[in-house]
């Protein structure tokens with residue numbers, strides 16, 4: 001990003017931009033994107049550079065709140081890299097996110113409103129936190145001389161790999177998960193315990209904590225570097241303590257790599273580390289690190305919406321980018337057989353086990369969808385659901401689907417802009433975007449899920 005000089009300025013935040021940023025206008029007439037600023041508010045902005053005619057700015061102060069301003073419940077709001085919309089009521093968040101998604105997808109008939117679960121907070125069934133030796137403080141605490149160095153556990157500050165916002169409680173997790181966080185903090189950050197990992201020097205022990213809320217309780221995964229003297233005993237003592245407080249299982253992974261990712265070699269488990277999830281009538285047993293949608297209640301709404309878009313009575317349901325198979329298994333009643341394709345082998349293993357446990361007739365292939373285009377050939381009675389990652393469909397997949405004689409094609413988009421691009425290829429092959437639905441899986445963030453039903457005119 002090219003640095004250009006512009007003194008701090010006040011800006012009206014006009015609408016929601018990419019990744020939930022607030023968009024205003026800089027004194028030079030160019031747009032400015034400011035993280036965690038609600039449309040309707042006036043904020044003081046410190047410009048941090050301009051790229052392709054768009055300023056990026058940091059919010060220095062709220063000059064005038066919007067008419068529907070709500071006080072953010074989390075003390076870390078604006079500093080932590082997570083939530084961006086806590087100052088807006090949920091209904092307004094959803095209206096703004098829908099307006100943006102409609103623009104990104106392009107002209108289409110939309111179902112009214114935004115689906116989702118009622119809970120604006122406490123909805124996350126998975127949270128990943130980082131340990132660190134340097135914390136991120138807001139400007140006021142920094143100016144007050146509070147120390148930076150110490151032992152911390154929380155979320156990375158936006159754009160800072162080396163600083164952790166020390167989080168005692170996360171409003172997106174429920175009470176049970178927050179109680180576990182409190183206990184892990186008490187034991188792992190104790191001065192007598194090994195020190196946390198320092199991502200600058202690549203020294204230290206505690207690296208990441210993953211909390212998962214299953215249908216029957218909380219699971220913990222701890223990621224550390226190779227243990228120093230006393231390290232293994234510290235993990236064992238922590239795991240025993242957590243099990244004594246009702247945690248179902250603890251998995252310990254060792255990771256000596258420099259990349260700041262929560263993975264590693266499984267070193268040991270305590271209790272039962274199986275993650276059990278339930279969606280409606282279906283139950284899922286998953287490996288501790290397996291992917292599962294992070295808002296269980298809203299996922300039920302999302303999959304019901306996918307079911308509505310899909311319709312019933314198909315012979316085959318192609319579940320493309322199927323992950324652990326949850327869409328196809330949940331909607332198995334809509335077809336005689338499910339065929340899933342997913343690149344992550346462990347996820348497919350989970351899908352196979354869960355299809356069998358739920359009595360679903362399913363076949364899975366471990367592959368990149370773009371490498372098995374023969375599976376997309378379609379034919380009488382074949383319907384498809386695609387749920388690609390944020391980048392959307394591989395161009396070869398989009399072209400293959402554009403020409404495939406499928407009964408119906410349902411596109412689940414976690415990035416509506418990707419759907420807006422891919423629909424053009426599909427429409428060039430004769431598909432018609434018949435209806436769109438929006439579902440909010442992530443209140444307090446800028447994300448919105450879009451379900452699109454494509455059909456071919458008779």
Ligand SMILES: C[S@@+](CC[C@H](N)C(=O)[O-])C[C@H]1O[C@@H](n2cnc3c(N)ncnc32)[C@H](O)[C@@H]1O
Nearest residue numbers: 321322323326342343344367368369387388389
């Ligand atoms: C948005 S997730 C959807 C998961 C699943 N449908 C669900 O609802 O839980 C996208 C999935 O696509 C997988 N994936 C990414 N690129 C892929 C590719 N080229 N071919 C097949 N699967 C891919 C990812 O591993 C991930 O499981």
